[in-house]
Amino acid sequence: MIRPFLPSRFPFVPVTDVAGEVVEIGPGVQGFKVGDKVVSKLKLLRGGGLAEYAVATTELTVKRPPEVTSAEAAGIPIAGLTALRALTKAGIKLDGSGPSADILITAASGGVGHYAVQLAKLGNAHVTATCGARNINLVKSLGADEVLDYKTPEGESLKSPSGRKYDYIIHCATGIRWSTFEACLSERGKVIDITSPTAMLTSVIKKMTFSKKSLVPLVLNPKGGDLEFMVELFKEGKLRTVIDSIFPLAKAEEAWAKSMDGHATGKIIVTLE
Known part of the structure; x- marks a missing residue:
């Protein structure tokens, strides 16, 4: 107790x-x-x-x-572990030893999103992020390389300011159509969705159409070792x-x-x- x-x-x-x-x-x-x-x-x-x-x-x-x-x-427990699970699902090595990837994180100033930005940067990723105008400087301070105001045309279309296609999208927002994601993904890009109850259905449909691009529903199955890992990152000053x-x-x-x-x-x- x-x-x-x-x-x-x-x-x-x-x-x-x-x-x-x-x-x-x-x-x-x-x-x-x-x-x-x-x-x-x-x-x-x-x-x-x-x-x-x-x-x-x-x-x-x-x-x-x-x-x-x-x-x-x-x-940490739910938001932090959800972010950790999403980056792990994307194959990002958090010690920075893996290849760089282009990642988009939506709602990057929110509970899950702000952890995801920090973890992605530990994994040597180039991070594009979306958030409200008032939080742009905050999200940049967390390590995001490019930040979009989600209310602008560029933010609504999720287009990278530098013209990058995303290998992974960590989707922490709501109300964005698959077609918007699909236009921004690399050839084998994946959307890791933590928000939508219909994500599983969309995932099945994309597989049936043989699309190389895919949506991956995220199911959180936390373990004590994951929580200990996150707390250690905080102790080392790598997360906040x-x-x-x-x-x-x-x-x-x-x-x-x-x-x-x-x-x-x-x-x-x-x-x-």
């Missing part, structure tokens, strides 16, 4: 991302003790993050080093969490409302402190 720091989520999605301090351990638990600072992803069906105490499993709980604050850590705002638990409803508005920059955090 831990006393958590909490990121807000939509009201119909259980809050599963927490960071805090271990206050009690169950029988047979090894590797943790009362007083340990940790970050954890709770069970999806159980949730329980918006509370003074939360029950976590050892499989998806890792120790948080002092270099990483609770607020930073609370944003952009925090939009912090709300006390008593104002969690306001945090939800802001999250639902869809224009948060980075993560919204709910805290007990």
Whole structure:
């Protein structure tokens, strides 16, 4: 059981991302003790993050080093691991040892997008990103090579300012048609979609038409090793969490409302402190 720091989520999605301090351990638990600072992803069906105490499993709980604050850590489990999974799905080697790739990241100032930009740059990728005008400088500071205002004609068409075709598109936005993606992809380019419930159907249709370009639905299957890897990157100063705002638990409803508005920059955090 831990006393958590909490990121807000939509009201119909259980809050599963927490960071805090271990206050009690169950029988047979090894590797943790009362007083340990940790970050954890709770069970999806159980949730329980918006509370003074939360029950976590050892499989998806890792120790948080002092270099990483609770607020930073609370944003990692779902958004950070989704970004990690997307870049891994794209075959990007995060130690920079692989070949360079041209990558587009949509909604790059959002929760998943801002982590994806940083991870892609660790993987030696050329990153084009989309976001709102007010966040262009922020996304550039995260490492993006080219940034498009999504409300401009260039941003709507997703065209690279330098004329590049994308090997991969990490799609973190909504409302973009496949035809828009297809025009921007390289011959064997892939769209890795974390947003659309129809992505699986589109993926099947593209395979049936024998297109070399494809859409790849992303299914998150987090592992403790992945979470530990992400926390280590934070410890080494290679990643950071952009925090939009912090709300006390008593104002969690306001945090939800802001999250639902869809224009948060980075993560919204709910805290007990």
